[in-house]
Amino acid sequence: MVAEFRPEVVIHVAGNKDVRQCESNPGEAFATNAVGTGHVARACRKVGAKLVYLSTDLVFDGLRGNYLEEEIPQPTLVYGASKLAGEVAALRNCPGALVCRSGGLYGWRSPLLRWVAAELAAGRSVEAFVDVVNSPTFSGALAEAIEAAIERDLSGVLHVVGADRVSRYEQFRAFAEAFGFDPSLLVARVAGDRRREMMLLPDASLSTTASTGRIGLQPTPLASGMARLRLEGL
Numbered sequence: 001m002v003a004e005f006r007p008e009v010v011i012h013v014a015g016n017k018d019v020r021q022c023e024s025n026p027g028e029a030f031a032t033n034a035v036g037t038g039h040v041a042r043a044c045r046k047v048g049a050k051l052v053y054l055s056t057d058l059v060f061d062g063l064r065g066n067y068l069e070e071e072i073p074q075p076t077l078v079y080g081a082s083k084l085a086g087e088v089a090a091l092r093n094c095p096g097a098l099v100c101r102s103g104g105l106y107g108w109r110s111p112l113l114r115w116v117a118a119e120l121a122a123g124r125s126v127e128a129f130v131d132v133v134n135s136p137t138f139s140g141a142l143a144e145a146i147e148a149a150i151e152r153d154l155s156g157v158l159h160v161v162g163a164d165r166v167s168r169y170e171q172f173r174a175f176a177e178a179f180g181f182d183p184s185l186l187v188a189r190v191a192g193d194r195r196r197e198m199m200l201l202p203d204a205s206l207s208t209t210a211s212t213g214r215i216g217l218q219p220t221p222l223a224s225g226m227a228r229l230r231l232e233g234l
């Protein structure tokens, strides 16, 4: 398809992000996220297209958060390892490729937020973890940052996430407040040892300082992202 359409830019977002499935079937995870990305990268190189590869905060170990662009990733989950191999495949096979690491995407039709909305609307309580932290990212803001990065012809690795480093509980609270649900229905819970079996990491947040300067756009605060989601529709 790339050879036929000869695009100027390919934004490669296809991937297997089912963390549990990746863990139980590493071969399939690497085939899609790494080998597949290599195919896309070589196709882009042949026609001179710019490649943008959407990667993840889970390339890091997710233990302490605030990871910098130049840190050496040490994934603990198969999903993260397969996406890291995808980053390498993109950068090695397509000169000028751009890797955008993001995390905790929310936006139009987010299954998780739609479920929370249904529960809160029905007056049911929702448990949310206080010890699972990341940098939630409004998908519209991610798209704008990718567009700006393409316009500046950036290459290498960028971190593109929301401005706030928050727990799942804080994220659901911001959602409830923006959408006019009763925040007292949210119940703060400690995941503790259960994180491991649920494949959740303590803190996968990313630092964006270096990337923000390169892209020229400020990261979107959580409250602003939720307000935009409310306006644009869930």
Ligand SMILES: NC(=O)c1ccc[n+]([C@@H]2O[C@H](COP(=O)([O-])OP(=O)(O)OC[C@H]3O[C@@H](n4cnc5c(N)ncnc54)[C@H](OP(=O)(O)O)[C@@H]3O)[C@@H](O)[C@H]2O)c1
Binding pocket: 012, 013, 014, 015, 016, 017, 032, 036, 054, 055, 056, 057, 083, 101, 102, 103, 104, 105, 106
């Ligand atoms: N969601 C997040 O918070 C997040 C954060 C950071 C990075 N990412 C990355 O963003 C990308 C999109 O994530 P998402 O949340 O939108 O995931 P998603 O809803 O599961 O979408 C994944 C897409 O990839 C396609 N796909 C999967 N395997 C494929 C294959 N072997 N060949 C061709 N297409 C395939 C799927 O097509 P079908 O529907 O036809 O199966 C689907 O359209 C992924 O690369 C993920 O690693 C996501």
